[in-house]
Amino acid sequence: MRNDMFSVLRRSPFSIMQMRRFTARICGVVACLMMLSVVFPNVAQAFSDEELRNIAEQLNDKSSTKQVAIIEEMAADGDPRVAPILKAMLEGDLYVRDSDEHVVIATKKGKVYTHIDIISGEEAGESSSKELDKIKVNNRLRGALRDALATLNLFSPDHAVRTAAVEQIMDARNPAMLPLLLRAIEREDDETLLARMNLARATMALAAGENAEERLAAIDVLASETTPQIRAVLSQFVASAEAEGIEPEVVTAAQDALDDVEGRLSNWQTLGDVYRGISLGSVLLLAAVGLAITFGVMGVINMAHGEMIMIGAYTTFVVQQILSSVLPSGSPWSLIIAVPAAFLVAGMIGVVIERCVIRFLYGRPLETLLATWGVSLVLQQATRTIFGATNQQVTAPDFMSGAIEFSTGLVLTYNRLWIILFSLIVVAGIACVLRYTAFGLQMRAVTQNRRMAGSVGIRTGYVDALTFGLGSGIAGIAGVALSQISNVSPNLGQTYIIDSFMVVVFGGVGNLWGTVLGAFSLGIVNKFLEPFAGAVLAKIFVLIALILFIQKRPKGLFALKGRAVEA
Amino acid sequence: MNKKLQALMGAGALALSVMTMSAAQAADTIKVGVLHSLSGTMAISETTLKDTVLMLVDDLNKNGGLLGKQVEAVVVDPASDWPLFAEKARELIEKDKVDVVFGCWTSVSRKSVLPVFEELNSMLFYPVQYEGEESSRNVFYTGAAPNQQAIPAVDYLMSEDGGSAERIVLLGTDYVYPRTTNKILRSYLNGKGISDEDIMENYTPFGHSDWQSIVADVKAFASAGKKTAVVSTINGDANVPFYKELANQGIKAEDIPVVAFSVGEEELAGIDTKPLVGHLAAWNYFQSVESDANTAFIEKWHAFIGDDARVTNDPMEATYIGFNMWKQAVEQAGTTDVDAVRQAMYGQEVANLTGGMAVMNTNHHLSKPVLIGEVQDDGQFDTVWETEGTVVGDAWSDFLPESAKLTADWTYPWVCGNCEKPMY
Helix, strand or coil: CCCHHCCCCCEEEHHHHHHHHCCCCHHHHHHHHHHHHHHCCCCCCCCCHHHHHHHHHHHCCCCCCHHHHHHHHHHHHHCCCHHHHHHHHCCCCCCECCCCCCCEEEEEECEEEEEEECCCEEEEEEEEEEHEECCCCCCHHHHHHHHHHHHHHEEEEEEEEHHHHHHHHHHCCCCCHHHHHHHHHCCCCHHHHHHHHHHHHHHHHHHHHCCHHHHHHHHHHHCCCHHHHHHHHHHHHHHHHHHHCCCCCHHHHHHHHHHHHHHHHHHHHHHHHHHHHHHHHHHHHHHHHHHHHHHCCCCCCCCCCCHHHHHHHHHHHHHHHHHHHCCCCCCCHHHHHHHHHHHHHHHHHHHHHHHHHHHHCCCCCHHHHHHHHHHHHHHHHHHHHCCCCCCEEECCCEEEEEEEEECCCCCCCCCCCHHHHHHHHHHHHHHHHHCCHHHHHHHHHHHHHHHHHHHCCCCHHHHHHHHHHHHHHHHHHHHHHCCCCCCCCCCCHHHHHHHHHHHHHHCCCCCHHHHHHHHHHHHHHHHHHHHHHHHHHHHHHHHHHHHHHHHHHHCCCCCCHHHHHHC | CCHHHHHHHHHHHHHHHHHHHCCCCCCCEEEEECCCCCCCCCHHHHHHHHHHHHHHHHHHCCCCCCCEEEEEEEEECCCCCCHHHHHHHHHHHCCCCEEEEEECCCCHHHHHHHHHHHHHCCCCCECCCCCCCCCCCCCEEECCCHHHHHHHHHHHCCCCCCCCCCCCCEEEEECCHHHHHHHHHHHHHHHCCCHHHHEEEEEECCCCCCCHEEEEEHHHHHHHCEEEEEEEECCCCHHHHHHHHHHHHHCCCCCCEEEEEECCCCCCCCCCHHCCCCCEEEECCCCCCHHHHHHHHHHHHHHHCCCCCCCHHHHHHHHHHHHHHCCCCHHHCCCCCHHHHHHHHHCCCEEEECCEEEECCCCCCEEEEEEEEEEEECEEEEEEEECCCCECCCCCCCCCHHHHHHEECCCCCCCEEEEECCCC
């Protein structure tokens, strides 16, 4: 992979926004003002104080067409005091004060709003929400504000801010931005960023180009990169070329460039499908791995497995609620603490279920199925009674929100990346327990030959209970991870129970590695089918394929061999 | 051991039926049936409506009851099981002898109880926005028809303020409401000059949780250069993972706005809405609308439910309007007889919580205002657009050729829910 690919990695603006929550807003705004006045050493303040105040007051116009015009006018001259105003407006912090009709930036602290003067950037009194009228923004204004801020941010001393600004400009492709972009190109000294800026210029220059040479040069620049925006620019250009009387050689060149870009993009698309398949596989794996023990190793058709996942998710919620007074909402600690907590809670409930219900039903699969199904209904309704039927909110820690975005359109979301990693750690952990601990040895002994194990002094009942507890506890751990991507509701388990059984049966009952391979292959096959067949049909195809596979190999991918299987 | 098992299962069954059993009481009361799922997948939405009816009944009794009698709510749990809805409806009408039923959420549950209500000539108030294409003599639809929600919403998306969308993605859960609504929308969009190649349609199963590919597809579809918007008829639990994926993949409302028809304050309760600010929903009611009636309603709700954090939503308002219309119609008719009350229902007016009057039309649908709201970072909606005055609910869509010619009117001379010419 080329180096420049990594230099354009960026966190999504959302996560940047979220990070900002934690820095005091006021400090941020003041710092921003100071920062910008450093960046524009040679740009005179384009507005006098009076002019700026007047024009800012017009931001509260009724017509959004007028508002957009005002925003563009304010940003056009690169006045450093404009950016904080627009940023506040974008974030919904810009108000008109009733007392003197002045526009102020106000931030909420408890019930009191602290005002900041837009000209001086200093604190200017405080009031309740009643004395302030919010300047409302809709999506059209948000777009205009973001574009305007992007042109202003082109001159930021922060490399990351400039990079984000160039990407925003490339998305917007608004010809009005061209003058400021050209000015930024003159000042830029970072090579990779300069290349991106020239690319952004080329996206605008293609349509605006005066003659064939200019256009061909633009196409040359465009063809060297692979982004969805370039595909859009080129395909629009080709589509409208005939009507606008563009030279045929330019059109051919554009068409060639377009084919090139599309070819490269489709490779990235495939890469994206593989990633999404692995990610779905890791979710399936997490959901199924507990079942691989209760059903796979012990042979209990455990319909309450999904509810163990749900209990894990609710434990995460409760842990977050308890810790919320101590920890900020973005702290990763609540999740880290929730992992052992969920293991213990779900594991203990698992042991209770085994002792009270399942131990009487070994060797009678039908009764086990019905009994565990009953248990799952009881657990669901109990959760509904305790927590209510509505969804509970589990907040995502900062390291799990946002994504790595490649300029080629490939997006790797952080929560999925962590879940892939987490699922592998969990599987490795279980493998170690089974392979290297005394308990693992006893567990394998009991499942392979119960009577023999009993004769050598293993308390088989005790091992059964702990094994079921282990399987349930692991389902609980899965619930911690799944609470990050799914609903935390009493129905959570229902979503995963069928998939879990599918994975375990496909992978081969009683085989951990079969479960791993089964989960990932089902995930990837599903994701490759989905674009063609749609989500519903893809699922049906996978199920049919699975049924056929089981006909051919009833014991799944990896069948256990030897006498133990028949016992 | 079997005893233990039986005891366990027995306890579960008991818990489910406690609600039902508490119902059978004194004879000289007016009975109101409540047919909402309290368990299963739909419990998340429907439990709230059960509580709303109980609150309204409670309130009515405190103010002297109805026709000098106390009103009694009979609550049953159809457990998100569609055939069970029909059974429970029959039980309410035949065994408990209720005078009216408030209930159902999904269209499939309504379709399931419809024959029962028609056979036994009883009355159902259905409080949820739905796909239209229906008008039963025995059902009053107090939620929005497509022309009171879907059509105004895409009009907004195509307007300048909504972002002048030229490409539309129709995402939905795979069942009758999204499919019918999207059929109507496709035909409407075609009429507005948006060709089929600029429309992407995608359906997912109930409770779909892996949205990575679909969100990536939407992104790719939107990268073609034309301004793109998403119309979501995704229902129930699937919304939370959908919005989480939108946020994580960095889809901003100003780039690709998503307007939802089934996402209200209640559904947003499980999501961190900060990354979703600017995405839209179309309803006839938002909790954030400032009016005296709404403030009073919210206060009453908080007092009844004992939790100030609970939100109100559109189907709750629809239940409120339906209940009060029924109350007025009963008072006017002087009886709870179904035929008399039905006649009294036509033209009945109840003040909306958002201002203006809701009027019951002879096609059994309401005239209501339509609001478009933007998601705010506190999980509420901020109204950005609303219709001038009210919109008359249309039972049969004008944008589907086969239903455009049908009329629903239950008064003389039509007396029909789906006719091309009057009965008399």
